[in-house]
Amino acid sequence: MPRKNYPLRISPELYAALERWAADELRSVNAQMEYLLTQSVRQAGRWKPAPEAAPGSEKGGEQDH
Known part of the structure; x- marks a missing residue:
C-alpha cells in the first residue's frame, strides 16, 4: 500500500525534540x-x-445481503 504524503506544521522546538529522539533511536x-x-x-x-x-x-465486488 503506498504511503500518503501529508504536510505537517509543527513548532521548531517540537521538531528539534523529535530530531534528537529520532537520532537516539537511529x-x-x-x-x-x-x-x-x-x-x-x-x-x-x-x-x-x-x-x-x-x-x-x-x-x-458485491457483498451478500
Whole structure:
C-alpha cells in the first residue's frame, strides 16, 4: 500500500525534540513520527488493519445481503 504524503506544521522546538529522539533511536524524523503515531493509535485501541480478502474473491465486488 503506498504511503500518503501529508504536510505537517509543527513548532521548531517540537521538531528539534523529535530530531534528537529520532537520532537516539537511529531513525529519520519521519520514521520516528510514524512510529510514535502508530504506537499511540494502537494504545488507544483505534488500530483496525484492513481485512484481508479471501482467496479467489475480487476486491470491490458485491457483498451478500
